[in-house]
Amino acid sequence: MPRDFNRIVLGLAVFLALVLTPVWTNLFRSVPPLQDPEIATRNIPGKDKCVLPSVEMKVTHMNLLNQWRDSVVRNDQRDYATADGRHFDMSLSRTCMNCHTDKAKFCDRCHNALAVNPYCWDCHVEPLVQPASMGTEVR
Amino acid sequence: MLEKALYGDRKYWMWIISLTGVMVIGGLFYLHQFRNGLTVTGMSRDVTWGLYIAQFTFLVGVAASAVMVVLPYYLHNYKAFGKITILGEFLAISAVTMCVLFIVVDMGQPFRVINLFLHPSPRSMMLWDTVALMGYLLLNVLISRVTLSAERKGIAPPHWIKPVIILSIPWAISIHTVTAFLYSGLAARPFWMTAVLAPRFLASAFASGPALLILVCLILRKVAKYDVGREPIQKLAVIATYAMCANVFFFLMEVFTAAYSNIPEHMAHFEYLYFGLGNHHALVPWMWTSAALAVLTLILLLNPKFRAKENLLVVACAALFASIWIDKGMGMVVTGFIPSTAGQVHEYFPSVTEIFVALGIWALGILMVTAFYKIALSLRRSAA
Amino acid sequence: MMDRRDFMKYAGLSGLSLASIPLLKKLSAAELPQGSSHATKQLAMVVNLRKCLELDNCTKCIEACNQTHNIPLIDNPDDNIRWIWKERFDRAFEDQEHEHLTESIRWSPLVVMCNHCENPPCVRVCPTQATWKREKDGIVMMDWHRCIGCRYCMAACPYGSRSFNWRDPRQHLAKIQPDYPTRTKGVVEKCTFCDERLSRGQLPSCVEACSEKALTFGDLSDHKSEVRELLSSAYTIRRKPSLGTGPQVYYIV
Numbered sequence: 001m002p003r004d005f006n007r008i009v010l011g012l013a014v015f016l017a018l019v020l021t022p023v024w025t026n027l028f029r030s031v032p033p034l035q036d037p038e039i040a041t042r043n044i045p046g047k048d049k050c051v052l053p054s055v056e057m058k059v060t061h062m063n064l065l066n067q068w069r070d071s072v073v074r075n076d077q078r079d080y081a082t083a084d085g086r087h088f089d090m091s092l093s094r095t096c097m098n099c100h101t102d103k104a105k106f107c108d109r110c111h112n113a114l115a116v117n118p119y120c121w122d123c124h125v126e127p128l129v130q131p132a133s134m135g136t137e138v139r
Numbered sequence: 140m141l142e143k144a145l146y147g148d149r150k151y152w153m154w155i156i157s158l159t160g161v162m163v164i165g166g167l168f169y170l171h172q173f174r175n176g177l178t179v180t181g182m183s184r185d186v187t188w189g190l191y192i193a194q195f196t197f198l199v200g201v202a203a204s205a206v207m208v209v210l211p212y213y214l215h216n217y218k219a220f221g222k223i224t225i226l227g228e229f230l231a232i233s234a235v236t237m238c239v240l241f242i243v244v245d246m247g248q249p250f251r252v253i254n255l256f257l258h259p260s261p262r263s264m265m266l267w268d269t270v271a272l273m274g275y276l277l278l279n280v281l282i283s284r285v286t287l288s289a290e291r292k293g294i295a296p297p298h299w300i301k302p303v304i305i306l307s308i309p310w311a312i313s314i315h316t317v318t319a320f321l322y323s324g325l326a327a328r329p330f331w332m333t334a335v336l337a338p339r340f341l342a343s344a345f346a347s348g349p350a351l352l353i354l355v356c357l358i359l360r361k362v363a364k365y366d367v368g369r370e371p372i373q374k375l376a377v378i379a380t381y382a383m384c385a386n387v388f389f390f391l392m393e394v395f396t397a398a399y400s401n402i403p404e405h406m407a408h409f410e411y412l413y414f415g416l417g418n419h420h421a422l423v424p425w426m427w428t429s430a431a432l433a434v435l436t437l438i439l440l441l442n443p444k445f446r447a448k449e450n451l452l453v454v455a456c457a458a459l460f461a462s463i464w465i466d467k468g469m470g471m472v473v474t475g476f477i478p479s480t481a482g483q484v485h486e487y488f489p490s491v492t493e494i495f496v497a498l499g500i501w502a503l504g505i506l507m508v509t510a511f512y513k514i515a516l517s518l519r520r521s522a523a
Numbered sequence: 524m525m526d527r528r529d530f531m532k533y534a535g536l537s538g539l540s541l542a543s544i545p546l547l548k549k550l551s552a553a554e555l556p557q558g559s560s561h562a563t564k565q566l567a568m569v570v571n572l573r574k575c576l577e578l579d580n581c582t583k584c585i586e587a588c589n590q591t592h593n594i595p596l597i598d599n600p601d602d603n604i605r606w607i608w609k610e611r612f613d614r615a616f617e618d619q620e621h622e623h624l625t626e627s628i629r630w631s632p633l634v635v636m637c638n639h640c641e642n643p644p645c646v647r648v649c650p651t652q653a654t655w656k657r658e659k660d661g662i663v664m665m666d667w668h669r670c671i672g673c674r675y676c677m678a679a680c681p682y683g684s685r686s687f688n689w690r691d692p693r694q695h696l697a698k699i700q701p702d703y704p705t706r707t708k709g710v711v712e713k714c715t716f717c718d719e720r721l722s723r724g725q726l727p728s729c730v731e732a733c734s735e736k737a738l739t740f741g742d743l744s745d746h747k748s749e750v751r752e753l754l755s756s757a758y759t760i761r762r763k764p765s766l767g768t769g770p771q772v773y774y775i776v
Binding site for chain 3: 259
């Protein structure tokens with residue numbers, strides 16, 4: 001047996017326990033099964049199509065939201081033109097959530113299952129139930 | 140090399156465990172602050188910086204003061220400092236680490252600290268202070284590592300390290316200068332907006348740092364049976380004496396300018412510090428204690444006969460350290476906000492959470508110093 | 524053959540150099556904040572105290588602002604949030620105050636807010652450009668996504684116009700206005716001259732709410748604007764102009 005065998009094993013055990021914290025803490029957590037988000041929307045005339053195809057949105061919505069954020073906050077540019085020439089007001093609560101009104105089904109389902117915690121809703125206000133139609137006017 | 144810190148007697152381990160205990164308690168208090176926000180501190184909309192930033196400012200000084208041993212040893216080839224240079228460098232590394240932690244615990248959104256690097260603003264002194272501190276940390280890690288491992292092998296350190304060491308000298312001056320610029324460039328705060336702030340920071344650093352190093356050397360002699368000898372300690376005492384004189388001198392300059400010009404915004408802060416404003420005099424006893432300790436320090440240090448006696452020197456160094464810790468920490472930072480920009484007096488008292496978080500960081504710093512010194516001394520012993 | 528020690532060394536060095544790339548990139552990209560000389564517009568506010576002080580205890584502008592921007596109502600004055608609030612004349616204009624000043628002015632609470640300075644010290648000190656002076660109209664903006672909560676801007680602002688979220692503001696909001704975000708704990712906030720309303724072609728909510736028409740808002744670079752007319756017809760003062768910040772809120776005494 002090598003010198004300090006016991007100490008080495010103990011040290012390794014502590015190290016592994018620390019490094020694997022995310023794994024073993026999740027063992028005791030009930031994780032909701034991964035479900036597809038509910039994309040069902042309120043039908044708003046002229047707004048039956050999302051800003052990007054849903055395949056793309058699934059993968060890149062976070063980047064798009066970051067772009068929108070920077071564009072609105074830092075450059076005061078609020079108009080988003082899609083590739084096929086439609087225009088949207090860049091706003092999470094006034095545009096995205098005006099169609100996809102149910103945050104729990106639309107956002108949280110995946111986020112919870114994937115254990116991601118975007119801080120959007122620390123500040124932005126989720127729509128209560130069915131918001132009054134606001135802010136989606138076409139420019 | 141690091142494994143040397145893992146061999147120690149019972150007393151050593153008791154010390155390590157108690158420091159770790161304080162760190163854990165501090166960590167728990169920080170968790171509390173992290174969950175509930177900085178409302179658990181004593182800070183307010185008028186006094187937006189408190190104990191944390193005060194400790195940060197003071198410790199930048201301790202870090203910078205390593206230059207007071209590095210400069211004589213490497214630039215003037217003052218051999219007597221051979222045994223303590225590494226102690227100074229390790230002290231600097233620990234102090235900078237504590238500085239970084241004090242900044243992080245003071246942040247409202249610590250997870251966004253990366254924004255400092257993603258969106259740096261060249262006009263902000265805080266960016267340059269970060270750059271200066273990180274650079275200083277790297278320099279000292281590199282220098283202490285290279286010189287120590289050369290010592291272990293019993294060879295002279297490589298030649299390329301010399302220019303790096305020389306670079307660390309102006310760099311040490313720069314960290315404290317830029318830290319002073321954080322404050323002295325603010326038109327809104329007349330108490331800080333003084334050109335003598337950076338020189339005063341340096342003077343107080345070069346007094347408190349060597350004083351701390353003297354105390355550390357004497358402790359090492361007691362608990363680790365490691366004697367650096369009499370000469371370097373006496374030399375450090377002389378350095379601390381001159382620097383303390385400069386510090387007190389600069390302070391009196393400030394008082395004269397404020398009092399003689401009698402500009403109310405400048406005077407109010409000094410009145411608050413030493414006499415209180417209205418019913419508010421939380422800092423008055425502290426500041427007079429600091430002043431009394433400064434006088435005691437000067438009496439003991441200026442007289443060579445007193446200074447030469449080691450038990451009096453211990454008193455002088457402890458008094459000096461405490462005096463500057465009060466004056467430069469809380470006195471300097473908090474008073475910049477009192478009275479506020481609207482002439483209002485809102486006092487600041489650190490909360491229990493703040494005190495324990497600060498203690499936790501201090502414990503971590505002391506733990507680092509202990510481990511580093513353990514390594515350095517073990518290497519020297521096995522080499523001898 | 525590379526030993527463990529060398530491996531650690533090189534790994535550390537490569538990590539460090541990788542980490543410094545974004546910093547160097549950003550610094551070289553010269554995203555330097557622009558000075559006011561580039562501003563095409565400079566928005567400003569004129570507060571007519573003669574009209575404002577006519578109604579005692581009127582807080583319409585403050586209430587409108589608080590509602591529009593989801594500003595929490597925290598009782599403790601030591602850590603509440605203020606975008607527009609009332610400060611006594613002797614505190615707002617410390618350097619103009621003297622003991623023989625007419626009583627009607629001396630102790631009067633007058634509305635104060637962010638001065639949207641021409642040369643804002645808060646912008647200068649912010650380490651992350653989370654606050655900046657907008658080039659096109661001179662508004663001193665705030666990005667709450669980016670603020671790290673260091674509170675350096677609060678130390679630098681001579682007017683106390685910045686508030687820090689010492690705690691979660693939502694616990695102190697009776698009603699949340701869904702059209703505007705709240706803030707999160709740990710960030711600094713302040714008045715933005717209602718940039719979100721301006722971009723929809725509306726006036727700031729305080730201006731709109733004032734029944735006395737004591738608040739006038741407009742572009743100073745337009746010499747036909749209402750604010751310019753007011754400034755050229757009445758004597759106005761600003762808060763602490765000697766500091767060189769160039770405050771853009773003017774008061775008709």
